[in-house]
Amino acid sequence: MRVRVDRSLCRGHGVCCVNAPDIFHIDENDQAFVEDEEVPPSRHEDARMGAQNCPEMAIEISG
Numbered sequence: 001m002r003v004r005v006d007r008s009l010c011r012g013h014g015v016c017c018v019n020a021p022d023i024f025h026i027d028e029n030d031q032a033f034v035e036d037e038e039v040p041p042s043r044h045e046d047a048r049m050g051a052q053n054c055p056e057m058a059i060e061i062s063g
Contacts, residue, residue, distance in 0.1 A: 016053070019046055023046060
């Protein structure tokens with residue numbers, strides 16, 4: 001599974017970080033990002049929860 005944050009949509013609510021702080025991070029501009037877009041199988045559910053709870057629908061999941 002690959003996870004990507006569309007930074008043009010992100011408003012920095014941080015909900016994704018609450019659901020998966022080891023996957024999603026907030027930068028100095030208060031926008032979410034992922035350090036490694038490839039998420040291991042053991043973390044798929046947390047990545048999905050982060051994406052599903054994003055108020056801006058800024059997280060894309062593929063694979």
